Amino acid sequence: MSIQNPARDTTHDSRTHLKAFPRRVYRFRALGMGLGILPISVVLTELGVSWPAWTWAVLSCLVWPHIAYQLSSRSGDPFRAELRNLSLDSAFAGSLVPLMHFNLLPSVVLLTMASADKINTGVRGLLVRSLPGMLIGAVVMGALTGFAMQPATSMPVLLATLPIMVIHTLAVSLGSYQLIRKVQSQNARLDELSRVDSLTGLESRGHWQEQAGLLLSSYCTGKSAASMLLIDADHFKQVNDRHGHASGDDVLRAIGVAITANLPPGSHAGRIGGDEFAVALPIPADAAMEVANGILARVATLEFPQVAALRCSVSIGIAEPVAEDPSLRTWLEAADHALYRAKAAGRNRIASRDTTRVHPHADA
CATH class of the missing domain: 3.30.70.270 (Reverse transcriptase/Diguanylate cyclase domain)
Incomplete structure (x- = not known):
């Protein structure tokens, strides 16, 4: 039975976690923003906006998640790079709200989803740190759209919002469940290690x-x-x-x-x-x-x-x-x-x- 250096194991586990962090965030970002394009598209169609608005919506929802993953995965410090990406996520989400003329339901769902993704990372204080970016995104896009207000949500928009509400919520819940199970498994392993002598297999x-x-x-x-x-x-x-x-x-x-x-x-x-x-x-x-x-x-x-x-x-x-x-x-x-x-x-x-x-x- 070989005995490994605990410090080496801890360092290895930490590096593995940091490398896996961008990939874990990418899944939720791509899913949430990909589903978010559905209600955004219906709203933009109802508003009859021009191509720049459509370009920004497609860039934010369908292109940015993949660019963000490439930026973080190729960075020398993937963890810090992903934290920057998460702040930019909030800026993109904030900008989409005035782009939709503050359509109530998809705006609330989009901002809630962006906030939930910050909480789901487990990084302390990330949600608070991302709020300025969200506000800046909303103010800049609001200035470009003249802060036009059409908050009423039609039935087609409501139906288009349901997939992101249901699927993203279930995905976040599943991710949390898997994390809890992993922690429980690690706690059980630690409990076993505390009860068993590793050399002889007898009780500690x-x-x-x-x-x-x-x-x-x-x-x-x-x-x-x-x-x-x-x-x-x-x-x-x-x-x-x-x-x-x-x-x-x-x-x-x-x-x-x-x-x-x-x-x-x-x-x-x-x-x-x-x-x-x-x-x-x-x-x-x-x-x-x-x-x-x-x-x-x-x-x-x-x-x-x-x-x-x-x-x-x-x-x-x-x-x-x-x-x-x-x-x-x-x-x-x-x-x-x-x-x-x-x-x-x-x-x-x-x-x-x-x-x-x-x-x-x-x-x-």
Whole structure:
């Protein structure tokens, strides 16, 4: 399992997002402006305007979206280039309102769509920053048209406005939904990463402590038995020194698998230190002794094809919660004391408060 540099990953993700930003905006710009030409065309037809007005409408709705995408995608800073394009979007939208002589429905829909696109980018303050451009566009075009006012909306204009109202709204909603799903997926992934040790696949220290605390609470209320195994890889520093840290990682992964293979239902195994593991078991100490023996035996049989001479063993301490002080800290300390006894007796052993059990292959 390779471990990547988080800083590099973050930088890579950021660059990918910035490059994708113009493409994401382009889809909504092309869709909204492309649909916007429908009511604009009907209004201009009803007004009987000359070709310059038609040219500006076609340029704004059908040509500009593609020019904007080319400008941003070819820029050395696509993100900033797209922010400029978005401000120009507002200017174009503002100019189209007086071009239509302030026809009420398409004007409101067009300005709302332009504003929604700014909000949909997720860029803080972009909508406010785009308002001056929208106002300038409206004032300049208004001056050219003499601020002619014909706000009444006919039935043909209303019908031509429906596609942009429905389709663009659904497209923005779908985009927001996809973004929410992506965030939810990332949050779930982050939650998983916070609960799982990436090297061994066991529970992380924090998540294990939480689960062990729940088991301890169940024990204190008489709902469940409870035992803890504290497991330490024997002579792990020597493994790293002699065979390298990659082999050390192989040993830790293999021990994690050996632990998992011997756990009864309801158990929680976690990596709580570099080469130290803890297991919270919903069973009494005598049954936990059998689980520990299974782990000890399985670890003794581990082989590592990359390093034929490499062998490993573990020492295990067992403890039930301390009746005088049923806290997780005291429980851990009791298991740690038992682990110390196992290591002091020669390692590759299981020890509890009362007994020290030697695996048959301890001296192998």
